[in-house]
Amino acid sequence: MCVPGCQEIVARSLSRRAFFRGAGAVGAAFAATQVSPAAAAAPMRFERVIDLTHTLSPDFPTFGGTPGIALNKKFDLAEDGYNFYEWVIQEHSGTHMDAPLHFTKDGLSADALPVEKLVVPLVVIDVTAKAESNPDYQLTMDDIAAHERQHGPLPAGACVALRSGWDKHVSGPKFRNADASGVMHFPGFHPDVAKALLTRDVSGVAVDTMSLDHGASKDFAFHITLLGGGRWGLEGVANLGEVPATGATLIVGGPKIKGATGGPSRLLALV
Numbered sequence: 001m002c003v004p005g006c007q008e009i010v011a012r013s014l015s016r017r018a019f020f021r022g023a024g025a026v027g028a029a030f031a032a033t034q035v036s037p038a039a040a041a042a043p044m045r046f047e048r049v050i051d052l053t054h055t056l057s058p059d060f061p062t063f064g065g066t067p068g069i070a071l072n073k074k075f076d077l078a079e080d081g082y083n084f085y086e087w088v089i090q091e092h093s094g095t096h097m098d099a100p101l102h103f104t105k106d107g108l109s110a111d112a113l114p115v116e117k118l119v120v121p122l123v124v125i126d127v128t129a130k131a132e133s134n135p136d137y138q139l140t141m142d143d144i145a146a147h148e149r150q151h152g153p154l155p156a157g158a159c160v161a162l163r164s165g166w167d168k169h170v171s172g173p174k175f176r177n178a179d180a181s182g183v184m185h186f187p188g189f190h191p192d193v194a195k196a197l198l199t200r201d202v203s204g205v206a207v208d209t210m211s212l213d214h215g216a217s218k219d220f221a222f223h224i225t226l227l228g229g230g231r232w233g234l235e236g237v238a239n240l241g242e243v244p245a246t247g248a249t250l251i252v253g254g255p256k257i258k259g260a261t262g263g264p265s266r267l268l269a270l271v
């Protein structure tokens, strides 16, 4: 489905033609409204779009345990001629972004992140077997080295995603996996990895759990180093099992809300 005029916009955008070669009109219509010179300089081809986003609802599990969103109906089709909700959102709910400002005094807010850092190569490091036997598992440099031996070096500017398989628990209590004292147990990145990833020039990282640090972390050490280095994080990511270990392109549809420390985001992988 293409909105009126959008095909013409696409046709005029010569530099974008290579980007859309091999993709359908749906993809063309979707991206025609905002053209980044940097993206145009690096032609991309893709055959499928995979949604890495969970649907956010008041039932979606949150780190703090309270509902992440409320929808209040302000206008109703039958009475007012249209439907319209007011949203009350906790920033860090559902599939969402952590902007550098989340853990720094004067880091970039979500709206200030350069768009060139939001369309990036996606690398998926699979630790599902380790997470299955140890819910407190923390991804280490050994996991990254093993990934690189098999798939080659991390591409410059990549998003490095930790796949623990935890998204399959999203509808039940195991997603938070809180013990009797309230401590949560789910996998995350080991703090030592943060500094190394900064030197590898990643754009950001992603996890399929609720936090970049593992659930039992008390100091958020990975968050502090990585976001302190000006990178973003993505939490509560879905469907990482559907994308290849390397070769996909991630589109981070983060919130453009002035001063936001992050927020619910639409994540799409082009494969």
Ligand SMILES: [Zn+2]
Binding pocket: 092, 096, 097, 098, 235, 262
């Ligand atoms: Zn967050």
